[in-house]
Each structure stands twice: as structure tokens, then as C-alpha cells.
Amino acid sequence: MEKINFKKKFGQNFLSDTNLLRAIVSDSLITPNDEVLEIGAGAGALTYELAKICKKLISFEIDKSLENILYEKLNSFNNVKLIFSDIMKIKTIDIDNYFEKNYKIVANLPYYITSPIIFKFLEESKKLNSMTIMVQKEVGEKMLSKPRSSNYGVLTVMVNHYADVKITRIVKRQMFTPAPKVDSCIVYLKLKHIAFDSGFKDFVQTAFSMRRKTLANNLSKLYDRQKIEKIFNALNIPLNARAEELEVKEFENLYSAFRQD
Ligand code: SAM
Numbered sequence: 001m002e003k004i005n006f007k008k009k010f011g012q013n014f015l016s017d018t019n020l021l022r023a024i025v026s027d028s029l030i031t032p033n034d035e036v037l038e039i040g041a042g043a044g045a046l047t048y049e050l051a052k053i054c055k056k057l058i059s060f061e062i063d064k065s066l067e068n069i070l071y072e073k074l075n076s077f078n079n080v081k082l083i084f085s086d087i088m089k090i091k092t093i094d095i096d097n098y099f100e101k102n103y104k105i106v107a108n109l110p111y112y113i114t115s116p117i118i119f120k121f122l123e124e125s126k127k128l129n130s131m132t133i134m135v136q137k138e139v140g141e142k143m144l145s146k147p148r149s150s151n152y153g154v155l156t157v158m159v160n161h162y163a164d165v166k167i168t169r170i171v172k173r174q175m176f177t178p179a180p181k182v183d184s185c186i187v188y189l190k191l192k193h194i195a196f197d198s199g200f201k202d203f204v205q206t207a208f209s210m211r212r213k214t215l216a217n218n219l220s221k222l223y224d225r226q227k228i229e230k231i232f233n234a235l236n237i238p239l240n241a242r243a244e245e246l247e248v249k250e251f252e253n254l255y256s257a258f259r260q261d
Pocket of ligand 1: 010011012013014015016039040041042043044045046047060061062063085086087088108109110111113
């Protein structure tokens with residue numbers, strides 16, 4: 001990797017350990033029938049291992065200076081399409097249209113846009129089946145945190161609303177070139193195929209908007225007090241409960257009760 005001028009602004013922390021790369025592919029449960037989207041091909045290390053297994057691979061990379069390295073690394077494959085664009089600027093429906101059927105994302109994500117990428121696909125894709133993604137360890141722990149813990153919040157509730165989530169492995173910072181300041185983990189998200197409802201996201205964001213306030217107080221920005229009291233009573237939620245005390249399922253039930261009332 002001596003030739004590469006790593007660009008921090010694009011979150012370029014590359015992998016090269018073949019055992020780790022194969023372990024990530026194995027965690028993703030990719031089979032020879034699968035169509036795969038990779039976000040951030042980098043120097044193509046993960047792209048190469050994915051291309052060996054999957055039927056079709058579409059790989060996005062923002063950094064055009066990696067073009068020669070990537071074409072050289074992947075020249076033996078005819079199932080890979082490289083697209084040199086910012087993935088955030090491409091409409092999700094246009095990305096979906098690259099695939100004939102449901103597809104899987106496998107990516108060592110650029111950390112500066114981890115959450116926007118996750119939400120873009122969880123909320124907007126009609127064809128996504130699963131995501132196997134490298135994220136900062138802290139972000140993975142946030143996704144799996146339990147009610148009442150300090151890092152339980154909007155990300156936890158939203159991600160678990162859309163998907164079944166698990167951490168498949170921890171990846172030490174030394175495995176990357178250059179090494180970032182923190183450790184990472186691989187998160188596997190299996191989509192439940194829940195339709196996007198912007199109202200639910202607003203509801204959850206409002207619920208957590210002031211962490212020191214009660215849930216009822218925060219929700220009073222959206223609903224009148226009488227309605228809140230009636231619904232909380234009906235669902236046996238104490239009026240002094242805080243957002244971080246509710247399970248994901250309780251958020252879903254509470255939101256549908258407000259919608260139906
Ligand atoms: N897949 C490679 C690996 O595992 O070694 C590289 C992973 S590196 C953490 C993230 C890659 O995403 C970088 O190559 C970076 O240039 C690319 N990237 C950053 N922002 C992007 C964006 N908005 N759209 C597409 N690629 C992006």
C-alpha cells in the first residue's frame with residue numbers, strides 16, 4: 001500500500017489481512033447467488049474477496065485517484081462494476097435498480113458518514129436484505145445497548161426497529177492502514193422489511209430530544225397533555241417514565257397508539 005496517499009477526509013483506513021477479509025465475507029452470509037453492494041472500495045481488498053464469492057458486485061468509491069489500483073486489482077473478474085461517485089449523492093432507488101433482486105451490503109464504511117449511510121439504506125431501499133458493516137466499536141455498542149443505559153438512544157431504537165442486529169466480531173485498530181484512534185466492530189443487520197414512516201422517526205427523535213425530561217414532557221411538543229395521559233395510562237406507561245426506559249417494541253406500540261387515537 002506504499003503508493004497510496006491516504007485521504008483522511010474520505011475516512012480511508014484500509015484493510016489487508018486476508019483472514020480478516022474472509023471472516024467479514026463469511027459473517028455476511030454471501031452465497032454464489034447473491035448480488036452485493038460495497039460502499040467504499042478503497043484499494044479493493046474487500047472487493048476482491050467479495051467478487052470471488054458473489055454473483056454480482058457493485059462497488060462505489062468516491063476517490064477517483066484509486067481508479068488504476070482498483071482496475072488492476074480486479075481485472076480478473078467480470079462480475080464487478082466499479083462506480084466512482086459519492087454514494088450519498090445517488091438516489092437510493094437508482095442504487096436499487098442496479099440489482100435484479102434483493103441485495104446485500106458489505107462494507108468497511110467510511111466513519112464520517114456511518115449513520116447517514118445506515119439510515120439512507122434502512123429507510124429508503126426497497127431491495128436491501130442485509131448489511132454487514134464495519135463501524136466504530138462504540139457505534140456498534142450503541143446499536144445493541146439496552147434500555148436505561150447511557151448510550152441507548154435514537155440510533156438504538158431506529159436500527160432495531162428496521163433490523164435484527166448483532167455484532168459478529170471486534171476488529172482492533174491495528175488491523176487498519178493507517179490505524180484509526182479507536183477499535184471497530186462488524187455489525188450484521190438483517191432487515192425486517194418494515195415500511196418507512198417519517199412520523200415514527202420524528203416521534204423517536206422528539207422522545208429523546210431532552211434526555212433529562214420525562215418522555216411525556218418531550219412528547220408534549222407533538223401531542224396535547226390529555227391525549228398523552230390517556231394513552232400512557234392505557235399502555236401502562238408511568239407518566240414520569242423517561243425515553244431511555246422504553247424497549248423498542250414499547251416505542252412501536254406507543255407510536256401506533258398515538259396514530260390510532
Ligand atoms: N474497502 C476498503 C478496505 O476495506 O480496505 C476501504 C475502506 S475505507 C474505511 C472507506 C472507503 O470509502 C475509502 O476508500 C473512501 O475513499 C470511500 N468513501 C468515503 N466516502 C465515500 C462516499 N461518500 N461514497 C463512496 N465512497 C466513499
